Amino acid sequence: MKAFSSFAYLLFISLLISGCAHKAPRPMLSEDWQSHVEQLLPLQKWQLTGKLAVKVPNDGGSMSLLWQQQPKEFSLDFTGPFGQNLLSIKGQGKTVTLSEPDHAPITAGTAEELIRRNTGWHIPVSQLTYWVRGLPDPSARVHSFETNAQGLPAQIEQLDWKITYNEYMSVPTSKGEVTMPKRVVAEYKDIRLTMVIRDWQMEAAL
Template sequence: MFFSTLTKVRLRRAALMLLLATLSGCSTITLEPLPAGLTDQPPASWTDTVRQRQNLDHWKLTGKLAVKQPSDSGSALINQWVQHNEDYDLTLSSAFLGMGRTRLKGSPDFIELTLADGERYQSSEPDELVLAATGWRLPLNQLTWWVRGLTAPDGDYRLLFNSTGELVAIRQSGWHIQYDRWYSASPELPALPARITATKGEKRVRMAITDWQPLKP
């Protein structure tokens, strides 16, 4: 009986030490060193900036898109990208890919893709359907947030700012989103991204935005 009780005590102590070690390990997050001249401390105006960009949930933009990845690379015109809350209507055209004018219409959990010949495909996996049709792996759901200079709702993130308090980069879900230039559409709107480069491993997505327009709900 004594041996049995002593064994239980030792087992409980071992379990407790393992739990404490695990908790200690979880409480320490290793962050990469900050690049020179950048900080992860947001400016005092950051909360207001985020609120303004979140309020811009009905918008349209035009520009260019370029994708580079091991399997396939190319570029396309963004004829228009119309966003209403979580619903998007994106039209691309690319002679390089031979896909002509392609329309992507959907939401985070559904997409309808229409090719230049009128053939339509639907899927509950937007990224996978785009990959199958174009050869490009685009993080569509996250891009609808990153393109406004916001973090996506899912996934941990880290923000990087320069000495003037301007957002330089977002690191989220393994992606590094760099903001190279900003667009001032009007005094009533916050500054919006004009050139974005998103990289993850050997994948790179670049967007150059030529026009931003707010839309009425």
């Protein structure tokens, strides 16, 4: 995940949204949201715990999730309803490893490739790194961007995915409180991901 300054990020997003001027009306980036981004982007080291429900054609399920993210590495640990380990995905540098109990580890260049090879699902993990925090991915065009009454994202459309933010929560950090998503729904064709976040931990990367 690339680290952007707040100014560079906002400039990228403004340009990406401006490419959607043919849609009516094009939303403006509010001062509230700009202030939120300036507060959030320096917090490049974070962790969330919660529940993830996956619905795909003829399949689906739910699991607990622990997602730990740092600028150059990440880990996603999935557990079942009784705390049993289901699988983990860990990335460091250009290598991502998927581990399951009683199976040999599998490696690939990206988490997306690992998931596609093992499930056939196309899950945009790189983009979810931004979306789960209520941010558009600055590397892709924003097809739609809507904010709520507080100036925070209510819905983002990128790469044919629609991400809806139903609820937010206040999270303490060393630099004061920041507002983070509590319930996120990401939809693409017949795929639906619902993430209910119980806890966030945020800090600036050293």
